Amino acid sequence: MSEKRDETALANAEAAKTKILEYCRRKGALAVGVADLEAINLVAPPGHRPGDILPNVRSVISIGVGGQTQGAWSVPSKAFAYFGSTEGRGYSVAYGCSFFIENAFRARSVYCPPDMDPDGGARIPLQSLKLHAELAGIGARSLAGDILLHPEFGYMYYASVFTELWLPPDQPLETNPCPAPSCVDMHRKTGQTPCMTFCPVQCLSGDIDENGQQAEMRYEMSKCAEMSQQYEAMPQMLGEAIGARDAEARERKLLDPDNALLWYKMSVGSGGLLAQCFECMRVCPIATRAPLADPIRRANAADAKAQG
Amino acid sequence: MPRGLTFAQIGITESMIETWADTIWNMSNNVQVRRGDPIRKHEFDRIDAERSDLGMSDGQIAAVLGLTRDQVMAIRSLTEARRFNRRSYFELYELGRGRRFNPARHVPLEARGGFRPDALALRGALKFDARQVTRFIDNGWWTNDTLPGWLSKRAQEMPDRVAVSSPAGDLRYAELRACAERFAEGLHALGIGRGDVVAVQLPNVAEFLVTYLAIARIGAVMSTVHMPYRAAEIGSLLSHARARAFVCLSRTKDYEPAVAALALDPRPPALEYVIALGEPVSGARAFSDVSAGGGTLPVELAPAPADPFLLLFTSGTSASPKAVPLTSQATLGNARMGGAEHCLTADDIVLSAAPLTHLFGLYSFHLATSVGAANLLLPVFAPSDFAKSIATSRPTVLFAGPAHFAAMLKTGLLDSTDLSSVRLVICSGSACPPELARAVAAKLPNGKFSQLWGMTETQAGLYTRPGDSIDLAAVSAGRPSPGTEVRITDPDGSPLPAGEEGELQVRGSLMFPGYYDNDKANAQAFAEDGWFRSGDLALLDPEGNVRITGRIKDVINRGGVKYNPRDIEDLLDAHPQVLQAAIVPVPDPVLGERACCVIVVRGDSAPTLDALCAWLLERGIARTKLPERLEVVAEMPLTPTRKIIKGRLLEAIARN
Numbered sequence: 018m019s020e021k022r023d024e025t026a027l028a029n030a031e032a033a034k035t036k037i038l039e040y041c042r043r044k045g046a047l048a049v050g051v052a053d054l055e056a057i058n059l060v061a062p063p064g065h066r067p068g069d070i071l072p073n074v075r076s077v078i079s080i081g082v083g084g085q086t087q088g089a090w091s092v093p094s095k096a097f098a099y100f101g102s103t104e105g106r107g108y109s110v111a112y113g114c115s116f117f118i119e120n121a122f123r124a125r126s127v128y129c130p131p132d133m134d135p136d137g138g139a140r141i142p143l144q145s146l147k148l149h150a151e152l153a154g155i156g157a158r159s160l161a162g163d164i165l166l167h168p169e170f171g172y173m174y175y176a177s178v179f180t181e182l183w184l185p186p187d188q189p190l191e192t193n194p195c196p197a198p199s200c201v202d203m204h205r206k207t208g209q210t211p212c213m214t215f216c217p218v219q220c221l222s223g224d225i226d227e228n229g230q231q232a233e234m235r236y237e238m239s240k241c242a243e244m245s246q247q248y249e250a251m252p253q254m255l256g257e258a259i260g261a262r263d264a265e266a267r268e269r270k271l272l273d274p275d276n277a278l279l280w281y282k283m284s285v286g287s288g289g290l291l292a293q294c295f296e297c298m299r300v301c302p303i304a305t306r307a308p309l310a311d312p313i314r315r316a317n318a319a320d321a322k323a324q325g
Numbered sequence: 326m327p328r329g330l331t332f333a334q335i336g337i338t339e340s341m342i343e344t345w346a347d348t349i350w351n352m353s354n355n356v357q358v359r360r361g362d363p364i365r366k367h368e369f370d371r372i373d374a375e376r377s378d379l380g381m382s383d384g385q386i387a388a389v390l391g392l393t394r395d396q397v398m399a400i401r402s403l404t405e406a407r408r409f410n411r412r413s414y415f416e417l418y419e420l421g422r423g424r425r426f427n428p429a430r431h432v433p434l435e436a437r438g439g440f441r442p443d444a445l446a447l448r449g450a451l452k453f454d455a456r457q458v459t460r461f462i463d464n465g466w467w468t469n470d471t472l473p474g475w476l477s478k479r480a481q482e483m484p485d486r487v488a489v490s491s492p493a494g495d496l497r498y499a500e501l502r503a504c505a506e507r508f509a510e511g512l513h514a515l516g517i518g519r520g521d522v523v524a525v526q527l528p529n530v531a532e533f534l535v536t537y538l539a540i541a542r543i544g545a546v547m548s549t550v551h552m553p554y555r556a557a558e559i560g561s562l563l564s565h566a567r568a569r570a571f572v573c574l575s576r577t578k579d580y581e582p583a584v585a586a587l588a589l590d591p592r593p594p595a596l597e598y599v600i601a602l603g604e605p606v607s608g609a610r611a612f613s614d615v616s617a618g619g620g621t622l623p624v625e626l627a628p629a630p631a632d633p634f635l636l637l638f639t640s641g642t643s644a645s646p647k648a649v650p651l652t653s654q655a656t657l658g659n660a661r662m663g664g665a666e667h668c669l670t671a672d673d674i675v676l677s678a679a680p681l682t683h684l685f686g687l688y689s690f691h692l693a694t695s696v697g698a699a700n701l702l703l704p705v706f707a708p709s710d711f712a713k714s715i716a717t718s719r720p721t722v723l724f725a726g727p728a729h730f731a732a733m734l735k736t737g738l739l740d741s742t743d744l745s746s747v748r749l750v751i752c753s754g755s756a757c758p759p760e761l762a763r764a765v766a767a768k769l770p771n772g773k774f775s776q777l778w779g780m781t782e783t784q785a786g787l788y789t790r791p792g793d794s795i796d797l798a799a800v801s802a803g804r805p806s807p808g809t810e811v812r813i814t815d816p817d818g819s820p821l822p823a824g825e826e827g828e829l830q831v832r833g834s835l836m837f838p839g840y841y842d843n844d845k846a847n848a849q850a851f852a853e854d855g856w857f858r859s860g861d862l863a864l865l866d867p868e869g870n871v872r873i874t875g876r877i878k879d880v881i882n883r884g885g886v887k888y889n890p891r892d893i894e895d896l897l898d899a900h901p902q903v904l905q906a907a908i909v910p911v912p913d914p915v916l917g918e919r920a921c922c923v924i925v926v927r928g929d930s931a932p933t934l935d936a937l938c939a940w941l942l943e944r945g946i947a948r949t950k951l952p953e954r955l956e957v958v959a960e961m962p963l964t965p966t967r968k969i970i971k972g973r974l975l976e977a978i979a980r981n
Contacts, residue, residue: 056367056369059372060364060369060372062381062382062384062385063384064382064384092421093420093421093422094417094420094421095417095418095420095421096421097421098414136398137382137383137398140405141354141382141383151364151365152364157362158359158362158364158365162357163357163359189365189366189367190365193362193365214425214426214427215425215426216426217413217416217426217431218413218416219428230361230362231362232360233358233359233360234357234358234359234360235356235358236356236357236358237356238354238355238356238357238380239350239355239356239405239408239409240413242409243409243410243411243413243414244413244414244416244417252406253406253409253411254411275412275415294414296417296420296425296426300425
């Protein structure tokens with residue numbers, strides 16, 4: 018009887034998982050998976066585990082939505098800094114998913130806040146969405162500062178849902194698409210992959226082993242952050258202005274062209290204060306040229322499939 | 326502070342920060358190292374063993390260091406704030422459109438060169454009337470013209486078209502650009518940058534143009550030194566220009582400019598490099614070494630159209646030289662519009678008798694480059710070489726001064742040279758005697774003769790157009806160039822009506838902004854309302870054509886009766902025994918001044934003063950204007966554009 022109950026529970030869980038995954042895909046997710054909670058807890062430090070947000074959490078669902086359009090990869094990089102627009106779409110799917118689970122399965126659910134930990138500083142997240150996605154099998158860590166890449170969808174934005182509903186977990190990707198064969202070749206010739214070469218602040222370095230697999234990834238986050246994270250500029254600007262030697266210098270500190278841009282962004286409530294430069298992704302063959310990396314490629318693939 | 330706590334509450338001191346800042350920075354997430362792929366492979370033991378390399382949370386760091394979590398958080402936040410360079414993202418501005426970051430080409434912002442104090446001072450000397458500038462921009466007279474911009478366009482559009490043709494061979498536009506780029510790299514490697522002055526004393530050879538284009542390519546400023554100048558003049562000009570480099574020949578037939586420049590005493594204060602073209606000179610850089618290039622040019626060296634790119638000296642090498650700074654905008658705008666007015670096309674072959682060290686020579690080059698025509702170079706003017714060049718290379722446009730044509734006429738080469746390829750002659754440097762103009766025009770079966778009036782300060786201000794008749798072009802400097810306004814004024818500065826002689830004054834988009842570092846000259850050069858006083862006497866006809874009638878300072882004041890000797894000079898030039906004539910005032914104890922006639926004889930015998938006076942009387946000249954003294958000279962002292970230097974004639978007469 019007990020085994021039969023377990024089988025029934027598993028079958029119900031599988032069915033629930035199927036419905037949840039279908040919901041997410043219908044709402045725009047490219048890839049969805051369930052991460053192994055036990056594995057998350059073994060990797061995430063205390064204070065950053067799903068249970069620190071939802072105490073009786075039993076499952077972590079990871080959702081991946083499309084990264085950039087093909088056009089976005091070709092815009093000038095100063096404009097590209099403002100193209101982080103699709104991440105919001107991932108959060109919408111996750112938000113809806115949490116409502117869907119509570120409605121359909123009567124299990125408490127919450128969309129995982131994607132923000133920084135107010136108790137941990139400007140670059141410490143509450144939860145690692147990257148860890149969830151990796152363990153859910155919808156992305157693998159790349160040499161480009163651990164940005165996740167998917168062999169089919171390339172570069173995606175991720176969101177997570179925590180739920181008290183138990184769902185059978187997925188396994189991580191069997192193989193890591195990074196480094197691509199062309200990157201291995203380049204590294205063997207020059208000691209760098211494209212992402213390392215073209216990083217404007219040279220925050221990336223690393224090694225590839227004899228099998229063409231990642232041996233070591235090195236990433237200097239502070240350098241990377243300097244490229245775009247202007248929120249840290251605001252207090253610095255004010256600090257410089259306070260310490261200015263005279264009124265003219267103070268005015269210059271506050272209103273030089275760069276600072277004036279920050280004031281403008283604040284005054285119009287621009288959300289473009291937190292973008293990365295993503296030069297590493299722009300030159301990544303997986304991020305930009307994976308079979309389903311952008312809407313054009315996905316539409317072409319759909320057409321090809323329809324034509325048999 | 327964490328959760329709003331103060332330093333005192335957390336127990337933080339500055340010494341604590343100093344002690345722990347580096348350690349906490351290195352242990353936090355700022356530097357992350359991952360070996361293998363342990364998370365994907367569920368290698369949890371390995372993750373635990375190498376967790377610190379992936380970056381640690383504040384609590385984990387606190388446990389390792391023996392601090393509280395709040396202390397770690399406070400020190401980490403403060404350290405990040407102090408170390409954060411918030412302007413790094415400026416690097417992004419130069420990326421995109423296929424451009425990617427390349428560490429080999431990258432120069433950090435803080436390491437990028439800027440204007441040196443001397444360069445800034447020169448830049449600061451460019452002060453224009455703001456309202457006028459708005460007009461220049463609105464009318465398209467000032468645009469984004471730069472020489473490197475033009476050259477790149479030509480090299481892209483017509484890479485295989487001949488840009489420079491000289492006795493040493495041809496350079497096509499793509500080759501010229503490549504040579505200029507390499508020389509620019511060489512100059513940059515020497516530390517020459519934006520706004521730095523590089524003086525050039527070279528004949529009309531391809532290397533002059535390569536040097537000029539390279540200087541312009543890095544946003545530096547070329548100052549020219551005329552070929553006849555020697556150490557005294559070179560030293561004076563290089564000092565006034567604050568030149569950082571001097572490009573010259575190793576040796577001329579009778580002089581060693583590089584050696585002389587290296588030995589200048591006192592040494593020009595800013596001079597660092599002498600670059601010698603020719604045989605090696607100890608202490609000088611070899612032109613060939615600099616032109617080998619090397620390295621790459623950083624993006625910030627791109628020239629700006631509004632920056633100075635030329636610093637030319639008008640005349641004189643006295644203690645107070647008159648240096649004319651010129652911007653690309655004004656100078657190249659004048660040439661760009663001139664190209665259309667002169668009807669130049671890419672099919673033209675332009676030959677200039679004027680030296681490239683002079684604005685007239687540079688103007689011909691600017692015109693040709695503006696349309697993609699070929700520049701036919703004559704290293705040094707000699708009538709026979711000029712004639713040979715015309716005969717063999719078949720130029721379509723000639724730039725020359727009256728004295729060049731007079732020399733051709735004297736040697737008989739004007740008659741014997743086939744000028745059938747020439748469709749346009751642009752004559753400038755001084756007013757052309759009408760008879761000479763007609764003689765040249767008569768030799769052009771397929772071409773037109775035109776006159777151009779200009780000064781270093783004004784560039785091409787007036788010219789007749791190719792459609793004008795020789796009757797006009799022989800006596801007139803023509804009409805204002807696009808963007809130029811002229812007026813004729815009396816000695817008080819009041820405008821005069823058409824037909825009355827007065828001083829020619831100019832303003833417009835072609836104008837220089839004022840002499841560099843010479844307030845006295847500036848005070849004299851500009852009228853109160855901003856018009857430039859040319860110092861030339863002129864008449865305006867009802868159609869707007871301007872006839873240059875002389876120089877104000879050449880006017881003879883004979884006992885209070887003032888007259889302009891230009892008419893007399895023109896009549897004397899037409900005398901069969903006179904090749905060239907000039908009237909200069911000589912001091913007289915009774916009348917103040919009397920007119921002295923100085924001539925170069927045509928043929929073997931010199932005319933007498935009486936014979937010349939009779940010639941003039943027959944042609945209606947008043948007795949009061951007749952010359953009262955005659956001096957015969959072998960040759961006239963001439964400017965680089967072969968204009969008679971009357972001051973030197975006066976000195977010679979005084980010595981006699």
